[in-house]
Amino acid sequence: MWGNDGSWVGSDAQTIARAVTNREVSASQVLDDHLAHIKARNPELNAVVTVAEDQAIRAADDLDTRIGRGEDVGPLAGVPFTVKDLIATAGVRTTAGSRALEHNVPSVDAPAVAAMRAAGAILVGKTNTPEFGASGLTHNDLFGYTVNPLRPDGVARSPGGSSGGEAAAVASGMSVVGLGTDFGGSVRWPAHCTGLRSVRPTIGRVDPDGQYPGVPSGDHVLTNPATMHGTLQTIGPMARTLDDAALVLRVLSSRQYHWTDPASVDLSRLDVTWAPGDGTVPVDTEIVAAVAGAAGRLGARPYRGAALSEGNDLFGTLRAVETHTDIIELGTDFGTNIATMLAAARDVDRRLVERLWAQRAELVHRLLGEMGDVLVLPVASIPAPPLGDELFDVGGQSLTWSQALASCRAISVTGLPSVVVPVGSTRSGLPIGVQVVARPWCEHVALAVAARL
Known part of the structure; x- marks a missing residue:
């Protein structure tokens, strides 16, 4: 315009x-x-x-x-x-x-x-x-x-x-x-x-x-x-x-991967599931209501699996065994957040790291068996936070920003594609987005479903 x-x-x-x-x-x-x-x-x-x-x-x-x-x-x-x-x-x-x-x-x-x-x-x-x-x-x-x-x-x-x-x-x-x-x-x-x-x-x-x-x-x-x-x-x-x-x-998109037009997707043939969160932290009720409304417009069935609730914890555990050598080699003049992260880094048994990545492979396999063609869920537990705030109350529970992003981290660890579109707003006018998660290499499916919303 x-x-x-x-x-x-x-x-x-x-x-x-x-x-x-x-x-x-x-x-x-x-x-x-x-x-x-x-x-x-x-x-x-x-x-x-x-x-x-x-x-x-x-x-x-x-x-x-x-x-x-x-x-x-x-x-x-x-x-x-x-x-x-x-x-x-x-x-x-x-x-x-x-x-x-x-x-x-x-x-x-x-x-x-x-x-x-x-x-x-x-x-x-x-x-x-x-x-x-x-x-x-x-x-x-x-x-x-x-x-x-x-x-x-x-x-x-x-x-x-x-x-x-x-x-x-x-x-x-x-x-x-x-x-x-x-x-x-x-x-x-x-x-x-x-x-x-x-x-x-x-x-x-x-x-x-x-x-x-x-x-x-x-x-x-x-x-x-x-x-x-x-x-x-x-x-x-x-x-x-x-x-x-x-x-x-x-x-x-890298040339070696085929691109499929989202307009070619037959939405009526998709098996769509939805979840009110990753299952490990509370989500603001206005956000849940907006996501539920979007799921209803898609005719989505409730997600009943267990893999989704394990993703956020696995993301955090994998992050905790990182040594951050790639940052350390860049110098020493870092801010408090990075300095704290580097101080907490430790050498770990390589066998432990390999077991964690094996858990990830098994987690992805199970989630793909549970989610259908598309999984719809919140982006976060909260809307845009006030500038400078670091803790956020949701349902009487105080969350850090990383906890508030549990639904994102649970998807990140799988490597699956996710499209975000706004589907509503809070009573105060703040936007509410929804994640539309698809199977690997099926961005065209996620984009087609997102367009419906």
């Missing part, structure tokens, strides 16, 4: 790409509108921590020239996008929210960023993240707190995390779409907090290289498959519309 002032801020990706491709507007004009919006909104929200203005101007000018020559510039022609500051961007500072990387400027894009640029998208900036993405609330010692652009009840709130800066940038219109990362819920929880759509893809669908922390190899940062982080963390899209999220996912 058009902005009220005639700018392109607020337009969806497909509208912009079509207009730029057809020369109804220049990529430079679309970019100028979004750079102006960043200058207007970012001082309040602190979402974009590095603006790639000069690089973006050159890229937009080049795109306009290529279009003038009649070249096909891709399905995201002229679409401004932002990238979470954990993901490497060539020529643009990438700090991972840490003083240890305060002056780090990669020379090579992460493959996901390269795919976006090849599709014609224009990188406008990097977005805030807790240090190394190790929190569900977006703040760090380097850049401070990011603020949720939604404030329906007048209370300043967090956009969640760890892709909270990305969520705030997209939700406020500073960018059209964005790339976040998801380990324990980091694109799903911020989407829930800000009313966005997001996708945690199947492990492997999107090339995971280029994420910090990782394995330095010349100019590249590689994923370490021997770590939990390297095995389970994915890069995924965040957008204001589900169609845009699907389009970006298709751009990101």
Whole structure:
């Protein structure tokens, strides 16, 4: 849609790409509108921590020239996008929210960023993240707190995390779409907090290289498959519309994997189950009611299995045996959260670690046998929390942010794809998202079900 002032801020990706491709507007004009919006909104929200203005101007000018020559510039022609500051961007500072990387400027894009640029998208900036993405609330010692652009009840709130800066940038219109990362819920929880759509893809669908922390190899940062982080963390899209999220996912999807159009899915043939949570922590009653309503619209049957309730604990146990060597090797200038995490790390018997991963394999097998084609469940136990709060009361029980994300962590440990869409709001106007979880490589099924909601 058009902005009220005639700018392109607020337009969806497909509208912009079509207009730029057809020369109804220049990529430079679309970019100028979004750079102006960043200058207007970012001082309040602190979402974009590095603006790639000069690089973006050159890229937009080049795109306009290529279009003038009649070249096909891709399905995201002229679409401004932002990238979470954990993901490497060539020529643009990438700090991972840490003083240890305060002056780090990669020379090579992460493959996901390269795919976006090849599709014609224009990188406008990097977005805030807790240090190394190790929190569900977006703040760090380097850049401070990011603020949720939604404030329906007048209370300043967090956009969640760890892709909270990305969520705030997209939700406020500073960018059209964005790339976040998801380990324990980091694109799903911020989407829930800000009313966005997001996708945690199947492990492997999107090339995971280029994420910090990782394995330095010349100019590249590689994923370490021997770590939990390297095995389970994915890069995924965040957008204001589900169609845009699907389009970006298709751009990101590795070429060796077949892409199936969500429109081809026959919803009437799906076996859909639903759960009011992962079964280990309480969930706010308004959230449960919204998820139950969504499940009812899908004709979902109750999930009756046991595997789901074991996922969150296994995620935590696997996390507890990590040594975090990949972070330690980056330096010593870390914030309190990371310093505490490193101090708690210990060497463990390799046989114990292997047994835990064997438990994971068995857990995935059982969940796939219990969930049907699709499992619908909450994103979190709470809506977007007040800025600065660290403990949250749900049904008389005090939860930490990690406990509040139990339903996300339970899915993360399985590696299954999950799409988040808003399905309602609280009495105070805060958005409520729902997870639509599908079987491996069936993002098209999750997207089709999410579109129904």
